[in-house]
Amino acid sequence: MSDLFENTARKAETYSAQDIEVLEGLEPVRRRPGMYIGGTDDRALHHLVAEVLDNAMDEAVAGHASRIDLELTVDGTVVVRDNGRGIPIDDHPKYPGKSALEVILTTLHSGGKFSNKVYQTSGGLHGVGLSVVNALSDRLTVEVARDRQLYVQHYSRGLPQGPLTRQGAANRRGTTIRFHADPDIFGEAAHFEPHRLYRLARSKAYLYRGVEIRWSCDPSLLSPDSTTPAQETLHFPGGLLDYLNAALKERRTMTRLPFSGALDFPNQQGRVEWAIAWPEDDEGFSHTYCNTVPTPQGGTHEAGLRAALTRGLKGYGELTNNKRAAQVTADDVMGDACILLSVFIREPHFQGQTKEKLVTAEAHRLVEAAIKDHFDHWLSGDPASSKALLERLIEKAEERAKRKQSKELGRKSATRRLRLPGKLADCSRNSPEGTEIFLVEGDSAGGSAKQARNRETQAILPLRGKILNVASASSDKMKANQELNDLTQALGCGVGKDFSSDKLRYERVIIMTDADVDGAHIASLLMTFFYREMGGLIQNGHLYLALPPLYRISHGAKSVYARDDAHKDQLLNKTFKGKKVEISRFKGLGEMMPAQLRETTMDPAKRTLLRVVVPNSADPEQAEDVKATKTRVEELMGRRPELRFQFIQENAKFVRVDDIDV
Numbered sequence: 049m050s051d052l053f054e055n056t057a058r059k060a061e062t063y064s065a066q067d068i069e070v071l072e073g074l075e076p077v078r079r080r081p082g083m084y085i086g087g088t089d090d091r092a093l094h095h096l097v098a099e100v101l102d103n104a105m106d107e108a109v110a111g112h113a114s115r116i117d118l119e120l121t122v123d124g125t126v127v128v129r130d131n132g133r134g135i136p137i138d139d140h141p142k143y144p145g146k147s148a149l150e151v152i153l154t155t156l157h158s159g160g161k162f163s164n165k166v167y168q169t170s171g172g173l174h175g176v177g178l179s180v181v182n183a184l185s186d187r188l189t190v191e192v193a194r195d196r197q198l199y200v201q202h203y204s205r206g207l208p209q210g211p212l213t214r215q216g217a218a219n220r221r222g223t224t225i226r227f228h229a230d231p232d233i234f235g236e237a238a239h240f241e242p243h244r245l246y247r248l249a250r251s252k253a254y255l256y257r258g259v260e261i262r263w264s265c266d267p268s269l270l271s272p273d274s275t276t277p278a279q280e281t282l283h284f285p286g287g288l289l290d291y292l293n294a295a296l297k298e299r300r301t302m303t304r305l306p307f308s309g310a311l312d313f314p315n316q317q318g319r320v321e322w323a324i325a326w327p328e329d330d331e332g333f334s335h336t337y338c339n340t341v342p343t344p345q346g347g348t349h350e351a352g353l354r355a356a357l358t359r360g361l362k363g364y365g366e367l368t369n370n371k372r373a374a375q376v377t378a379d380d381v382m383g384d385a386c387i388l389l390s391v392f393i394r395e396p397h398f399q400g401q402t403k404e405k406l407v408t409a410e411a412h413r414l415v416e417a418a419i420k421d422h423f424d425h426w427l428s429g430d431p432a433s434s435k436a437l438l439e440r441l442i443e444k445a446e447e448r449a450k451r452k453q454s455k456e457l458g459r460k461s462a463t464r465r466l467r468l469p470g471k472l473a474d475c476s477r478n479s480p481e482g483t484e485i486f487l488v489e490g491d492s493a494g495g496s497a498k499q500a501r502n503r504e505t506q507a508i509l510p511l512r513g514k515i516l517n518v519a520s521a522s523s524d525k526m527k528a529n530q531e532l533n534d535l536t537q538a539l540g541c542g543v544g545k546d547f548s549s550d551k552l553r554y555e556r557v558i559i560m561t562d563a564d565v566d567g568a569h570i571a572s573l574l575m576t577f578f579y580r581e582m583g584g585l586i587q588n589g590h591l592y593l594a595l596p597p598l599y600r601i602s603h604g605a606k607s608v609y610a611r612d613d614a615h616k617d618q619l620l621n622k623t624f625k626g627k628k629v630e631i632s633r634f635k636g637l638g639e640m641m642p643a644q645l646r647e648t649t650m651d652p653a654k655r656t657l658l659r660v661v662v663p664n665s666a667d668p669e670q671a672e673d674v675k676a677t678k679t680r681v682e683e684l685m686g687r688r689p690e691l692r693f694q695f696i697q698e699n700a701k702f703v704r705v706d707d708i709d710v
């Protein structure tokens with residue numbers, strides 16, 4: 049018998065009652081954190097803050113607190129303070145000599161939210177949140193200000209470090225939880241990201257207009273280009289509609305106004321609030337919440353909304369004698385919409401402690417009933433908008449049906465066959481004529497480009513960071529490279545020996561990178577790839593470089609864009625000579641508003657493109673040039689990185705195509 053089997057057999061003999069462990073107190077949380085917070089990764093770490101903030105929100109929604117502070121200090125400690133009733137500090141009847149506060153912090157399943165007595169609708173229900181945070185913090189301090197007295201107790205890894213002590217008079221009330229996540233659990237490198245905490249605080253403020261949340265974070269924790277403020281008071285009297293407007297910015301929508309409203313359920317069963325818009329660019333999202341807890345996986349409340357909107361639109365179609373409306377499905381209605389939905393209900397049922405999905409069956413009926421009538425009213429109140437929306441949704445349904453039927457090798461069926469990369473936002477036109485694909489640097493620039501594009505003819509493929517330099521990489525490495533694979537799949541024309549110009553899915557391939565050195569580097573890597581692996585694409589004149597501006601120069605209401613320093617100087621010396629101007633420099637494409645990006649770089653009527661050309665290999669007269677180019681590319685891209693950028697600037701042969709005619 050092998051050692052392994054011998055050992056196993058011995059273990060079986062000695063397996064007895066003493067092998068059965070019973071974990072006491074908060075020990076199970078430390079031993080199996082995944083069960084309570086879904087893991088020990090970044091998401092789980094940030095979930096700790098959500099647990100504590102949810103308690104303060106519950107106190108606010110119950111009408112007892114109006115202000116919450118969320119602070120991230122320089123050593124990574126999170127402070128959540130509210131001006132609510134304060135966690136009870138009197139002795140717990142079941143545990144004489146122990147305060148209710150200590151019971152709450154050290155015992156799983158203890159809390160005031162198991163009945164509706166102290167909280168009508170609450171995000172908390174399991175009575176474990178705070179004890180879990182306590183168990184997973186190497187330092188936690190709780191301060192309670194009640195009855196004009198301040199009480200303090202310190203904990204470490206779930207254990208009290210001393211008794212609850214009275215610290216003297218307090219002229220405020222409420223609870224303050226200060227905690228530092230335990231590096232033994234989350235790792236030494238784990239840290240709270242200011243932007244995630246800020247966004248969490250902001251969404252809570254949008255969800256409950258009766259609360260003011262003061263966010264603050266040590267400025268040294270913010271990177272220089274961070275858009276997260278170090279301090280901000282978050283209070284939104286317009287609720288979800290404010291949220292939607294902020295998310296939409298200046299994007300155009302199918303209807304004149306968003307569909308928004310709020311309604312209390314009958315018999316004080318709770319409340320529903322919603323704000324929905326259908327953007328013209330079809331880049332939708334869906335954020336749903338129950339008792340201010342985000343439910344990223346949706347659930348019954350979202351299903352209720354789906355039913356109300358779909359039935360409403362179909363009904364409106366019938367009312368206006370539009371028979372084609374019958375084919376519209378819930379996916380057509382919801383798929384590309386921007387959706388914000390928040391419900392407050394009693395005793396909600398979620399899936400798991402991280403509460404990602406609402407499963408309360410009743411929520412479906414309540415939400416559907418509440419929203420349906422409002423939606424019908426809204427549709428009939430603005431016939432022009434409703435007609436435009438319905439037509440767009442019918443168009444989608446018809447496109448879908450056509451795709452299903454079509455056996456031909458159209459774009460979409462090819463799409464499925466080719467298994468296009470998920471991050472490609474494809475254009476809707478079926479043939480390559482007149483279409484273009486923008487290869488964009490990074491997801492954030494990709495997001496702006498998607499909003500700025502013409503969705504019929506312009507596709508967007510965001511590429512992450514620097515792509516592989518194919519001139520110095522092995523062919524195996526190239527085949528394994530995700531970014532290059534995505535690019536190849538999106539273009540559809542094959543690489544190397546398999547390249548076929550006829551299969552190219554777009555008429556123009558446009559590299560759109562930032563107007564800086566990094567951008568030029570990425571563009572040069574992409575051009576090297578095309579040159580080596582899809583030479584025909586350049587030979588046939590399909591490859592272009594976009595020219596995003598580097599500066600905006602404004603004088604009063606007039607703004608013009610300059611693509612580089614020389615252009616800027618030229619404009620300053622001519623157009624704006626002697627005038628007081630404001631100059632702003634774009635850090636990257638992602639920083640531009642979609643409208644600016646459209647106007648300056650993407651709109652065929654206004655932009656400037658550079659076409660990338662190489663000497664023609666079919667022309668014997670150019671044979672020398674062909675050879676020279678090849679040597680140059682091999683030399684510079686292959687072995688001498690320091691000369692790459694210089695090469696692009698000085699030696700690449702571009703033909704300038706101003707205001708290219710489309």
Ligand SMILES: Nc1ncnc2c1ncn2[C@@H]1O[C@H](COP(=O)(O)OP(=O)(O)OP(=O)(O)O)[C@@H](O)[C@H]1O
Nearest residue numbers: 103135159160161172173174175176177178179223
């Ligand atoms: N900021 C607060 N103000 C007043 N009472 C609080 C506060 N935070 C916690 N509590 C009390 O402590 C109890 C336990 O909180 P805990 O976070 O452990 O669980 P919960 O919120 O009840 O449920 P869940 O585990 O689902 O979050 C709450 O039910 C509430 O009675």
